[in-house]
Amino acid sequence: MVKQFQPWIRRTLLITFLVIVVVGAVGGQAHFEPPASGFVSGWEKSEDMLTFVGHDLYAHINGGAELYHEFGFDRLFVQRYQKAGEELSLEVYMMSSPRSALGLYLMKAGEEEPLAGIPQRNTGGPSQITAVKGNAFIKVNNFTFADSLLPTMVSLANAALDRIPQEQPVELLDRLPKDGFQSGTVRLIRGPYALAPIVTLGQGDVLQMAGRIWGVLGRYTDQYDSTFTHIEVYYPDPERAGAAFNHLMQNLDEYLTIVDKEPRSFTYSDWQDRFGHVTVQDSVMLLNVNMFKQDSRIAGDTEATGVADSTESD
Amino acid sequence: MESRFYLNRRRFLAATGVIGAGMAVLGTPTLWAQDDAEERRPERPRTNIDSVKDIPRTRWSIPGAYPGKVVKVHNPKALVEDTFNADVISGMFTHGMEALTGKSLAESFELFIEPDDIVGIKVNPVGAGLISTRLELVDAVVDWLEKGGLPRKNIVIWDRFNSMLQEAGFTTERYPGIRIVGLQEMFMPERGEDAEKLFLNKKGEHKSIVNFNKDVYYWADVEAPTDAQYLNQHVANGKESYFGKLVTNELTKIINLPVFKNTGNGISVATKNLGYAAICNTGRLHRPLFFDVCTEVVAFPAIRDKVVLNVTDGLRGQYDGGPGPNSQFVYDYNTMYFATDPFASDMVCHNAIVEKRKQMKVDVNEHPRFTDYLRYGERLGLGIADVEKISLVEA
Numbered sequence: 023m024v025k026q027f028q029p030w031i032r033r034t035l036l037i038t039f040l041v042i043v044v045v046g047a048v049g050g051q052a053h054f055e056p057p058a059s060g061f062v063s064g065w066e067k068s069e070d071m072l073t074f075v076g077h078d079l080y081a082h083i084n085g086g087a088e089l090y091h092e093f094g095f096d097r098l099f100v101q102r103y104q105k106a107g108e109e110l111s112l113e114v115y116m117m118s119s120p121r122s123a124l125g126l127y128l129m130k131a132g133e134e135e136p137l138a139g140i141p142q143r144n145t146g147g148p149s150q151i152t153a154v155k156g157n158a159f160i161k162v163n164n165f166t167f168a169d170s171l172l173p174t175m176v177s178l179a180n181a182a183l184d185r186i187p188q189e190q191p192v193e194l195l196d197r198l199p200k201d202g203f204q205s206g207t208v209r210l211i212r213g214p215y216a217l218a219p220i221v222t223l224g225q226g227d228v229l230q231m232a233g234r235i236w237g238v239l240g241r242y243t244d245q246y247d248s249t250f251t252h253i254e255v256y257y258p259d260p261e262r263a264g265a266a267f268n269h270l271m272q273n274l275d276e277y278l279t280i281v282d283k284e285p286r287s288f289t290y291s292d293w294q295d296r297f298g299h300v301t302v303q304d305s306v307m308l309l310n311v312n313m314f315k316q317d318s319r320i321a322g323d324t325e326a327t328g329v330a331d332s333t334e335s336d
Numbered sequence: 337m338e339s340r341f342y343l344n345r346r347r348f349l350a351a352t353g354v355i356g357a358g359m360a361v362l363g364t365p366t367l368w369a370q371d372d373a374e375e376r377r378p379e380r381p382r383t384n385i386d387s388v389k390d391i392p393r394t395r396w397s398i399p400g401a402y403p404g405k406v407v408k409v410h411n412p413k414a415l416v417e418d419t420f421n422a423d424v425i426s427g428m429f430t431h432g433m434e435a436l437t438g439k440s441l442a443e444s445f446e447l448f449i450e451p452d453d454i455v456g457i458k459v460n461p462v463g464a465g466l467i468s469t470r471l472e473l474v475d476a477v478v479d480w481l482e483k484g485g486l487p488r489k490n491i492v493i494w495d496r497f498n499s500m501l502q503e504a505g506f507t508t509e510r511y512p513g514i515r516i517v518g519l520q521e522m523f524m525p526e527r528g529e530d531a532e533k534l535f536l537n538k539k540g541e542h543k544s545i546v547n548f549n550k551d552v553y554y555w556a557d558v559e560a561p562t563d564a565q566y567l568n569q570h571v572a573n574g575k576e577s578y579f580g581k582l583v584t585n586e587l588t589k590i591i592n593l594p595v596f597k598n599t600g601n602g603i604s605v606a607t608k609n610l611g612y613a614a615i616c617n618t619g620r621l622h623r624p625l626f627f628d629v630c631t632e633v634v635a636f637p638a639i640r641d642k643v644v645l646n647v648t649d650g651l652r653g654q655y656d657g658g659p660g661p662n663s664q665f666v667y668d669y670n671t672m673y674f675a676t677d678p679f680a681s682d683m684v685c686h687n688a689i690v691e692k693r694k695q696m697k698v699d700v701n702e703h704p705r706f707t708d709y710l711r712y713g714e715r716l717g718l719g720i721a722d723v724e725k726i727s728l729v730e731a
Contacts (some may be wrong), residue, residue, distance in 0.1 A: 026581055062517060077565075078565070080565075080619075083660060084599075086657075086660060087658075121694070123402050129658070130598075132656065132664070132665070132697075132698055133696070146664070147664070148664070149663035149664060150662075150663050152664070155655065164663070165465070165466060165663065166418070168418075209699075218600060218701060219601060219698075219699035219700070219701050220701060221598075221701060221703075222701060222703040275703075277703065277704055291703055294702075311616060314526040
């Protein structure tokens with residue numbers, strides 16, 4: 023089984039362009055020293071580390087690189103290790119900020135199942151471990167499903183995480199209302215690709231986030247015991263929030279129909295007779311989407327702080 | 337502005353007087369929503385679909401002999417503790433073919449294949465060994481073809497990328513006497529090496545361009561990047577995506593063996609396995625035309641008139657993180673889907689993957705745009721996408 027995967031591991035990495043460009047660090051970490059051979063006895067680096075910078079990522083992740091770029095991808099370091107015919111690969115995605123790294127991690131982690139022995143936020147199992155620390159989102163890949171390699175994978179993950187500086191915690195997650203929040207559903211968004219798994223509001227970057235404006239979302243239980251998603255997008259000022267609101271209303275997805283409208287809010291219905299409600303308050307756009315009832319709401323009113331995200335981008 | 341590519345049901349009914357007669361087809365809220373959506377749909381890039389969609393069909397054209405029929409075969413013994421059982425998989429193939437055709441496996445051969453056919457088996461080698469088309473399934477198909485009388489030299493296992501085929505185990509050593517054909521190479525420079533020197537010929541074109549037919553192409557009014565990396569990966573960078581000569585000039589039949597996996601909120605199964613593999617220069621098409629390519633490329637006679645059978649390899653499935661391999665979301669599914677109609681098969685597979693995503697509590701967006709391309713295929717007469725008209729047989 024392992025031999026069956028060896029060619030893929032080797033060639034999947036080699037089939038892409040190797041573009042090693044040493045550039046001045048912009049955000050992110052320009053260089054990463056992977057764990058040395060022997061991080062666990064017998065495990066050796068199997069070849070030189072690969073580096074993918076900026077749009078070179080498309081060669082490594084052909085169908086999905088857009089999400090990484092939307093969150094602020096800087097560069098990827100890929101190092102493979104082998105021992106007695108078995109192989110692991112380490113991928114270290116250096117992002118532009120801790121918020122970017124966490125946003126990507128939350129998109130990729132799914133329902134988290136943290137592994138004991140990794141102090142950083144993580145999830146995983148015998149086939150893959152993902153974790154986040156500072157500006158980095160890391161993956162340790164085992165292309166078999168053999169449980170026996172899990173301890174080694176944990177060691178490799180920890181060895182990699184030890185090389186990544188710790189940063190300040192990301193506070194954006196704390197802005198969501200607490201009442202009715204369904205644990206484990208928080209996501210960060212910075213554009214249409216992160217929003218796509220949740221809802222389609224229109225073509226392209228219909229919320230005008232431009233990969234620079236941050237938002238946060240989570241699933242909630244409404245007063246009818248149904249689930250909907252609450253989204254908050256933080257614009258730098260009321261003018262841009264208002265402009266984005268108008269843009270959304272004028273470019274609303276063809277499958278959504280406005281059923282009620284106020285100067286600074288509107289409600290739509292979708293093709294499944296579910297509802298969405300959009301409001302702009304100061305510099306924040308608030309959206310409740312995928313509601314089963316038109317008046318679904320979080321228990322208690324949601325009040326935006328009116329405090330804009332102090333930095334548009336990282 | 338009404339797009340010329342989409343039939344507007346409401347206007348059609350009005351033109352025929354049906355609405356005026358008060359006998360409008362009420363349909364369902366979803367259908368009415370789709371009508372409204374079509375009127376409001378933003379203009380999309382022009383393509384040359386109009387130049388091919390009315391070309392007369394042949395007896396072999398999709399949706400084939402069993403439009404709308406999809407057979408699902410499940411056997412939990414196919415994949416056990418990471419080991420694939422070739423005999424069980426072969427049995428599943430037999431069972432599925434018999435349920436699809438109502439005939440024995442041997443008798444089914446002549447329903448699809450003629451004695452002089454050159455049959456291309458379209459596999460998906462991405463994620464070799466993890467989520468690629470299983471060799472055991474290909475073995476079962478090859479065995480069926482041979483026992484039907486087709487010589488091995490008339491069989492081709494193909495994909496777009498030659499190196500991926502090799503990685504996934506599709507080699508001449510593994511399949512002696514059978515051609516293994518990738519439409520293109522993607523060249524990998526060593527550190528410091530000039531990539532262009534590797535992949536450009538003396539004319540400044542990609543070396544693999546000779547494998548593509550410049551007379552048969554999918555044209556889309558979408559610019560392509562002009563950088564070397566794109567050209568190396570996609571062979572051409574104009575507004576034409578050329579079909580592979582293998583597909584246009586050599587193959588007379590295609591057996592489609594896609595894998596069961598997602599791509600974002602949609603799927604990458606039967607139509608995508610054909611639409612994005614038969615042509616070059618596809619990267620430019622992702623953003624403006626992503627799923628429509630799966631339909632419009634398949635509408636070209638080089639595909640439409642040759643795809644006689646679709647067997648979806650769901651022995652493993654991947655419900656998230658696709659279309660690339662992502663082991664975290666790979667699971668044992670032990671299932672195959674059989675159909676002559678790739679659009680019906682894809683609709684069934686789409687719904688199955690959505691259910692799996694919900695079960696696994698992955699975020700699910702069921703916006704119609706992720707299946708609009710299948711309904712588009714139905715409007716073009718390529719298959720059945722309406723779930724009310726699809727017959728799913730669990731064999």
